[in-house]
Amino acid sequence: MITAHLPAGYVVGRTAQRYGVHPWLMAAALVGGILPDFDLIWFYFIDGRAFHHHHYWVHIPGFWLPIAILTLIGLHKWAPQWLPPARVFFAAILIHLLLDAIAGGVAWMWPFSNELFHMFTVPATHSHFILSFILHWTFSLELMIWALAIYLYTKANH
Numbered sequence: 576m577i578t579a580h581l582p583a584g585y586v587v588g589r590t591a592q593r594y595g596v597h598p599w600l601m602a603a604a605l606v607g608g609i610l611p612d613f614d615l616i617w618f619y620f621i622d623g624r625a626f627h628h629h630h631y632w633v634h635i636p637g638f639w640l641p642i643a644i645l646t647l648i649g650l651h652k653w654a655p656q657w658l659p660p661a662r663v664f665f666a667a668i669l670i671h672l673l674l675d676a677i678a679g680g681v682a683w684m685w686p687f688s689n690e691l692f693h694m695f696t697v698p699a700t701h702s703h704f705i706l707s708f709i710l711h712w713t714f715s716l717e718l719m720i721w722a723l724a725i726y727l728y729t730k731a732n733h
């Protein structure tokens with residue numbers, strides 16, 4: 576997934592708002608929706624594109640699982656008022672990883688295996704990988720997420 580993480584986060588936020596009222600639900604969903612891709616900053620500027628950015632910890636479900644469990648248990652005990660946005664935040668991260676797994680590859684088996692799993696292979700049909708992705712049919716999923724997010728946004732703001 577290249578372009579649709581922010582609108583996907585928005586859809587998660589709108590969905591959460593249907594079931595609960597908390598001022599931080601949308602912010603948690605938007606941040607969680609795009610946070611894994613902050614590793615691109617490392618990928619491009621620090622590591623010189625040395626390895627696939629989906630190998631960074633923010634893209635690895637096996638890192639998030641214990642963090643999510645410990646955070647939710649801790650909040651449940653000491654700050655239950657923050658549980659709703661925390662749940663939405665981790666849900667948005669999970670959605671990000673699921674969307675990345677459609678065509679991009681996610682290390683679902685880590686720490687048992689470093690292999691990146693994906694549902695569909697996007698062949699390198701064009702000189703630049705971005706072009707290959709945009710012209711592959713899986714990109715229509717991104718457009719659908721954008722359409723859904725814009726629909727929900729206009730519905731909520733008029």
Ligand SMILES: [Zn+2]
Nearest residue numbers: 611612671675
């Ligand atoms: Zn990503």
